[in-house]
Amino acid sequence: MDERVFIKDGIRLDGRRFDELRPIKMEVGVLSRADGSCYMEMGDNKVIAAVYGPREVHPRHLQEVNRAIIRYRYNMASFSVEERRRPGPDRRSYELSKVSREALEPVILTSYFPKSVIDIFVEVLQADAGTRTAGINAASVALADAGIPMRSLVSSCAAGKVDGQIVLDPMKDEDNFGQADMPIAITPTGEITLLQMDGMMTRDEFRQAIELAKKGCQEIYRIQRKVLIDRYSQFEDLQDEGSRR
C-alpha cells in the first residue's frame, strides 16, 4: 500500500528500536482544583488527567446504592491534531471513554463509596498516536493522587505492526501507515483491562504484540510508581519535621 520504509537496519524513523517506548514525562498534582491530577507526555502526546470525587452524583438517578459509579471523559482539544477537530465528543471519543473507564474500573474499590461518583476527565492537548493509552496512564496516577483506594495502578501502551514487524508504542506515522495497532492496559500482576486491535495480525504476531506491550506497560508502571513516590515522600518529610517540632 505504501512504499515508505519505516524500519531500516532495525532502527525506526525516530531512532528507536522495535522494543523501545517514546520518551515519557509524568508529573503528579498539576491542577489545584482537582482532587487528583497528572500530566503526561508520551513522545509527542500531551495529555492531562483530573479526578474529582468521590462526590455526589448528579443527575441523582445515576447513583448506585452499593458502590460508586465511575465516569470517564476522554476529550480531544480542537488544536491537538493537524486538521482542526470540531470541539465536543464524536463517536470515537464515546468509544474511547467507555473502554478507558472499563480499563480502570476493575482496580477501583468502588464499594467503599456507595451513592457517589468518581469523575475522571482526560484532555488531550497534543495527539500523536497513543492518546488513549497516555490518558489511562495519567488517569491511573491521578486516581492515586486523589487518594482513591485502588487494588493497583493500571499501565497502558500499544504495540503495532510496521513493515511487517511488531513494534512497541507506534507513533503517528507508524500508526497511519502500519498494518496493525493494538492498545492494551494491564495491572502490575498481569491482568488485562483494556484490549483493542485493528489491522491485521496472525495469532503468532498477536502473541508477540502482547508480550511486547506487556514489557512497555511494566516500564510505564515503574515510572508511574516513581512519580507518585517522589511526590508523596516530600509530604512525608514535612510531616516528620512537624512531629519533631
Place this chain on the structure above:
Amino acid sequence: MSSVISEIRKDYLYNLLLRGERADGRSFTQYRPIEIERNIIKKAEGSALVKLGKTQVMVGVKIQPGEPFPDAPNRGVIVTNAELVPLASPIFEPGPPNEYGIELARVVDRGVRESGAVDLDALCIVPGEKVWIIFIDIHILDDCGNIMDASSLGAIAALLGATVPASRFGLGDDFPLPVRDIPIATTAVEFGDVVLFDPDIDEEAIADAKLTVITKADGIICGMQKSGPGMLSEEQVYRIVDIACENAKEIREKFLE
C-alpha cells in the same frame, strides 16, 4: 449495560458453571443455533435477518452515490450505524445512540473495514468527486444476548447479497457489491477460570469482561475489543483467540460460503 438478574438465578448459573454446564445445555464453546435470512427487505440494496438463539438482529445495507473522503478520493465509503431501539429490550431507551450502540457499530465497522472485505477501489464513480457510499444500518430487534456477534454476522451477510443500484442513478448496469473476505466476530465472556462463548443475556449479566475477536477467512485476526468492567488474564485472552478462530471458521463455512 446489563439487565437485572435475580440473585437466585445468578447462584444457579454459577453452580452450573462449576459443574461444567450451562443453563441451556450448551458446551462452553458452543454457539446457539444460527439462522440467517438474506435479502428480505426489498427497498434495501442488501439485508439480513440474523437469529442467534432468541437474539434477533436486522441489518440493512443502502448504497448511494456521494462524495469521497478527501484523503481517499478514489475509494468508496463505508458508514456503519447501530440502533438499540427500545423494542428490543426493557433497558434500551429512545434517543440518539449511547456509548453501547456506538461501540457496537464501531466494532462491526472495524471488522468490515480492517479485513478489506469490501473492495472499495471498485466503488469509485468519478475520481475525487463521486463514489458509492455503503450505509450499514444495524437494527437490534430482540436482545437475548451477544448482539455483537449477531450484528457482525448480519453486516457481512447483508453485504454479501448486496447489489450496487447503478441503473437507478443512471450510472450503468447494476452489479453485485464486490466482497472479497468474510470477517466473523466471535465473543466470549469470562467467569473466574471459565470462558463462555456466545453468552446469552443472563450470562452477559453476570460476566465482568467480554472479548470480541474478529478473524478473516485466512485465520488472520483483523479486530479485537475487550468490553465490560472486568479483567482478563493473558492465558484467557490466548484461549479465547484460539477458540474464536475455530468458531469463526465453522460459522463462515456453514452459513456464508
